[in-house]
Amino acid sequence: MKNIGNTKKNKKNMRKDYITMAVVLVIAAVLLFVFPQKASSVLTISRNYLVELVLVLPAVMIIIGLFSVWIPDQMVVKYMGHASGAKGIILSLVLGMLPTGPLYIAFPMAAALIKKGAKRSNIIIFISAWACIKLPQELIEIQFLGIKFTFLRLGLTIVFVIIMGIIIEKLIEFTDKKNIKAGRS
Amino acid sequence: MKSIVSNYLTAIIINAISLGWLIFSVVKSKEKTKKSLKIAFKTFIKIIPLVVIIIVFIGFLLGFIPSNFISNIIGDKAGFWGIMVTAVLGSVLFIPALISFPLAASLLDGGASVMSVAAFITTLTMVGIVTLPLELRELGKKTTILRNVLSFIFAVAIAILMGVIL
Numbered sequence: 001m002k003n004i005g006n007t008k009k010n011k012k013n014m015r016k017d018y019i020t021m022a023v024v025l026v027i028a029a030v031l032l033f034v035f036p037q038k039a040s041s042v043l044t045i046s047r048n049y050l051v052e053l054v055l056v057l058p059a060v061m062i063i064i065g066l067f068s069v070w071i072p073d074q075m076v077v078k079y080m081g082h083a084s085g086a087k088g089i090i091l092s093l094v095l096g097m098l099p100t101g102p103l104y105i106a107f108p109m110a111a112a113l114i115k116k117g118a119k120r121s122n123i124i125i126f127i128s129a130w131a132c133i134k135l136p137q138e139l140i141e142i143q144f145l146g147i148k149f150t151f152l153r154l155g156l157t158i159v160f161v162i163i164m165g166i167i168i169e170k171l172i173e174f175t176d177k178k179n180i181k182a183g184r185s
Numbered sequence: 186m187k188s189i190v191s192n193y194l195t196a197i198i199i200n201a202i203s204l205g206w207l208i209f210s211v212v213k214s215k216e217k218t219k220k221s222l223k224i225a226f227k228t229f230i231k232i233i234p235l236v237v238i239i240i241v242f243i244g245f246l247l248g249f250i251p252s253n254f255i256s257n258i259i260g261d262k263a264g265f266w267g268i269m270v271t272a273v274l275g276s277v278l279f280i281p282a283l284i285s286f287p288l289a290a291s292l293l294d295g296g297a298s299v300m301s302v303a304a305f306i307t308t309l310t311m312v313g314i315v316t317l318p319l320e321l322r323e324l325g326k327k328t329t330i331l332r333n334v335l336s337f338i339f340a341v342a343i344a345i346l347m348g349v350i351l
Contacts, residue, residue, distance in 0.1 A: 021235075031245070041248045060199065060203070066203075103316055111323040127324075131310050132307065145289060153303055175327070
């Protein structure tokens with residue numbers, strides 16, 4: 001599944017993250033020691049944000065886990081392979097929004113989909129939705145930035161992502177045609 | 186900022202969704218539930234250091250940097266250039282979206298404009314300088330460059346529209 005092949009690399013990255021965290025905490029402690037008059041405001045602010053995260057983070061993690069088990073990657077490829085028109089666009093959006101892992105596994109999937117004959121516009125929509133409209137993440141966006149901000153940003157993003165998919169497809173078709181013509185003459 | 190009630194409301198709804206689905210999952214298949222929780226736990230362990238770092242960073246950002254400094258650079262007065270600053274930052278930085286939202290909220294609290302914050306989040310997720318080599322390899326030069334350039338332009342457009350509407 002998600003961690004195929006590079007669990008070792010994941011472990012190494014994780015260790016790096018924990019070391020960075022330790023360094024940051026030490027630097028923070030030193031800074032607060034040097035500027036004691038700032039300590040109370042810094043600690044209060046950090047605590048408030050931490051509380052807000054702790055309230056939702058475990059639940060979001062569980063949702064991510066449930067998604068990845070109940071909706072496997074293979075299903076995404078299966079449905080994306082042969083879909084076009086409005087149905088293809090909606091499917092690319094919805095499948096991209098499912099939290100099936102980080103962006104770096106979306107690229108190989110997209111490449112496989114291109115080989116399978118999926119439309120380029122749908123691939124672009126799929127990748128973009130994958131990158132910026134992940135469902136569990138949006139729950140956290142609502143928590144921190146409010147429902148109005150989140151929905152407006154998502155709505156606009158969806159519209160622009162669809163436009164972008166279509167523009168890129170047309171541009172690539174156009175330049176490919178030109179290349180073929182140039183090659184002939 | 187939002188009121189305390191609406192804050193808790195979101196948290197309650199999120200927890201209710203996860204609990205409801207969890208119960209459904211347990212009833213349907215114990216094995217799949219176990220696997221899900223394992224993935225959840227792994228993801229959690231992986232994200233803890235990033236969460237701690239960003240929380241500390243937010244504390245210092247708002248505690249040390251005066252808010253008129255933030256609002257001068259990326260506030261309402263900064264206008265278009267404020268958006269460009271955060272849009273470029275969002276393109277270059279590699280912060281998981283999950284923890285970028287608290288950071289974005291802290292920038293808003295610190296005096297940043299809605300436009301700047303929207304541009305930041307949108308380029309952060311849509312434009313990937315760090316993942317560029319992989320994207321080039323898998324999708325080819327033309328698609329990759331077009332996608333990232335258009336994403337940047339559209340992110341700025343989304344930000345401006347949001348500023349106009351909100």
